[in-house]
Amino acid sequence: MLRVIKVGGSLLDWPELAPALRAWLQCQPLASNLLIAGGGTLVEALRELDRVHGLSEAVAHDLAVRAMSITARFLSAILPEPVLVSDLPDAATAESHSIAVLDPVELLALSAAQKVLPRSWDTTSDSIAAWIASRAAASELVVLKSCLPSGHTPAAWSAEGYVDRHFPAAASGLSVIRCINLRERDFAEVSCTTR
Numbered sequence: 047m048l049r050v051i052k053v054g055g056s057l058l059d060w061p062e063l064a065p066a067l068r069a070w071l072q073c074q075p076l077a078s079n080l081l082i083a084g085g086g087t088l089v090e091a092l093r094e095l096d097r098v099h100g101l102s103e104a105v106a107h108d109l110a111v112r113a114m115s116i117t118a119r120f121l122s123a124i125l126p127e128p129v130l131v132s133d134l135p136d137a138a139t140a141e142s143h144s145i146a147v148l149d150p151v152e153l154l155a156l157s158a159a160q161k162v163l164p165r166s167w168d169t170t171s172d173s174i175a176a177w178i179a180s181r182a183a184a185s186e187l188v189v190l191k192s193c194l195p196s197g198h199t200p201a202a203w204s205a206e207g208y209v210d211r212h213f214p215a216a217a218s219g220l221s222v223i224r225c226i227n228l229r230e231r232d233f234a235e236v237s238c239t240t241r
Contacts, residue, residue: 049077050184052175054191055086057228058117064124066228067190071145073233077185081128081147082178083117084171085110093167103166114171115151122147134182150174164212172209176216176223186222194227194236 057063071079085092089110096106122130128145132152154163154174163169163177172189179187195208200217203209203225217223217240224237 047075047077048182048184049074049079049186049188050175050179050182051079051081051188051190052172053081053083053121054189054228055084055089055117055171056192057190058083058086058120060192060229063228067125070190070226070228070233079145080131080178080182080184081118081121081125081145082150082171082175083114083121083147085113086117088113088116089170096167106167107165107169110170111151111154111174114174115149118147118149134178148178150178153178163216168211169216170210173212173216176213176220180216180219184220186224187217187220188224188226190226190228192227192229194225194234198236198238200238200240 053063053067060066092106092109092113095101101109118130122128125145125147128147130149131146132149134148134153163173175189176187178184189209191208193208195203195206197203197206197208200209200214200223204211204213208225220240222237222239224235227234
C-alpha cells in the first residue's frame with residue numbers, strides 16, 4: 047500500500063514540523079509513505095519575481111518545480127530516516143513502513159514533455175502531488191497543511207483557494223483524499239472519497 051503525502055509549504059518554516067509529522071505518521075496504518083514537499087517561501091519569492099518581471103507561465107512553473115527539488119532535500123534533511131528518490135519505481139519498492147521524499151524534477155520533466163499537467167500557476171504542488179498519487183496508483187493522497195478546508199470535495203477546496211485550480215482534474219482518478227491540519231494537536235481532518 048502506497049500513501050502519497052503532500053507536505054504543504056506553509057509547514058516548512060514551522061519548528062515543530064518534524065516531530066508533528068513523525069507523531070502523525072505513528073498514528074497511521076502501515077504503508078509505504080511517499081512525501082512531496084510544497085514550495086513554501088521559495089515559491090512565494092518566485093511569484094513575486096514573476097509579478098515584477100512578467101515571466102512566461104511555463105518558465106515560472108518550471109522554476110517553481112525546481113524550488114520543490116530544494117524543499118524535498120530540506121524535508122529529507124530534517125527527517126533523516128527518509129530516502130530521497132527521484133522516480134516512482136524507487137518509492138514503490140520501499141518497505142511497508144518506509145518513508146521516502148520525492149524530488150519531482152525528473153518526473154515532472156516527463157509530464158511537461160507529455161503535456162499532462164498545465165505549466166502555469168494553476169498547477170501547484172497540490173496538483174503535482176495528486177497527479178503523482180494517481181500515476182503511482184496510491185491508496186490515498188494526504189494533504190498536510192496549516193488549516194483545513196471548509197468544503198468536502200476537491201472542487202470546493204479549489205473554489206475556496208485551499209488547493210489550486212487544476213487540483214480537481216488532477217485528483218479525479220484518486221479514491222481517497224484526506225486533508226489534515228498538522229498544526230492541530232489532534233490532527234483535525236477533512237476527507238472525501240471520489241469513487
